[in-house]
Amino acid sequence: QKEVEQNSGPLSVPEGAIASLNCTYSDRVSQSFFWYRQYSGKSPELIMSIYSNGDKEDGRFTAQLNKASQYVSLLIRDSQPSDSATYLCAVSNQGGKLIFGQGTELSVKP
Amino acid sequence: EAGVAQSPRYKIIEKRQSVAFWCNPISGHATLYWYQQILGQGPKLLIQFQNNGVVDDSQLPKDRFSAERLKGVDSTLKIQPAKLEDSAVYLCASSLYRVGYTFGSGTRLTVV
Numbered sequence: 375q376k377e378v379e380q381n382s383g384p385l386s387v388p389e390g391a392i393a394s395l396n397c398t399y400s401d402r403v404s405q406s407f408f409w410y411r412q413y414s415g416k417s418p419e420l421i422m423s424i425y426s427n428g429d430k431e432d433g434r435f436t437a438q439l440n441k442a443s444q445y446v447s448l449l450i451r452d453s454q455p456s457d458s459a460t461y462l463c464a465v466s467n468q469g470g471k472l473i474f475g476q477g478t479e480l481s482v483k484p
Numbered sequence: 485e486a487g488v489a490q491s492p493r494y495k496i497i498e499k500r501q502s503v504a505f506w507c508n509p510i511s512g513h514a515t516l517y518w519y520q521q522i523l524g525q526g527p528k529l530l531i532q533f534q535n536n537g538v539v540d541d542s543q544l545p546k547d548r549f550s551a552e553r554l555k556g557v558d559s560t561l562k563i564q565p566a567k568l569e570d571s572a573v574y575l576c577a578s579s580l581y582r583v584g585y586t587f588g589s590g591t592r593l594t595v596v
Contacts, residue, residue: 378526406583417575417587418527462526464585470515471540472577472585474526 377401380463380475389484393450397463397475400444407439409448410462412477418462422448453482486510488588490576496594502564505591508557509578513586515539518551518561519575521590527575533559566595 380397387393395409406425410418422437424430424446430437436449446465450457463475489508497503509516514535519527530549532540535556544551548567553559563570573592579585 380526408585417573417590419587420585423583466585469532469539470534470579471529471532472517472579473529474519476526 376475377473378463378465378475380461380478382476382478384479384481386481386483387453389453389455389482391453391482393453393457393480393482395448395450395461395463395478395480397446397448398444399446399463399465399473401465401467402441402444404444404465404467406466407437407446408464408466408472409435409437409446410464410474411457412460412462414459450480453480455482455484458482488576488578488586490574490588490591492591493589494592494594496596497566499568499595500565502562503566503593504560504562505574505576505593507559507561507576507588509559509576510580510586513578513580514556515579516553516559517577517579517585518559519577521573521575523572530561563593566593568595571595 409422412418424437424439434451438447460477462477466472516533518530521527530544531551533553551561573590575590576588
């Protein structure tokens with residue numbers, strides 16, 4: 375079992391729709407959870423972090439964490455073509471080790 | 485605040501040659517990471533430093549890869565000898581108190 379798993383996609387949504395990205399992790403003692411966006415040929419850019427169960431909203435982005443189910447998700451409301459990128463889920467443990475999933479490619483069609 | 489600096493941006497070498505990458509983290513960030521990202525995959529952690537000590541190097545191919553972080557600031561990652569499968573982007577990241585992980589622009593390595 376991979377430490378961090380994501381749907382590989384690609385995920386295609388129409389402009390203005392909600393994009394839903396999912397991630398599961400295997401280490402129950404994981405403490406911090408991150409979503410990074412990576413445009414083609416660029417380095418990962420942090421867009422959301424979440425540390426406790428529940429929802430965290432930032433503009434059009436909502437991160438959801440369920441530690442009991444070892445599940446974290448990212449919702450993007452009112453998706454725009456500029457949101458087209460690969461979204462990476464990352465999980466860190468107490469020692470600060472940051473482990474990434476394989477990424478989900480999102481395509482937002484105008 | 486200056487970001488994480490990496491050099492070079494691109495490097496093309498022949499197999500069996502050696503190569504080195506350099507990273508200067510954000511000032512004050514004690515933790516430094518080197519990741520390898522193969523096309524179409526997520527970043528894979530190679531080594532994690534806390535100041536100038538190694539915290540985790542379990543996935544570093546130690547027969548050919550080495551890394552150091554002298555004086556707990558900048559770091560160098562070396563590959564010797566390189567193989568075709570080492571073609572990837574090598575990303576350096578730094579963090580403060582295990583949050584706010586910030587990545588450099590990466591070095592794209594092509595081994596031919």
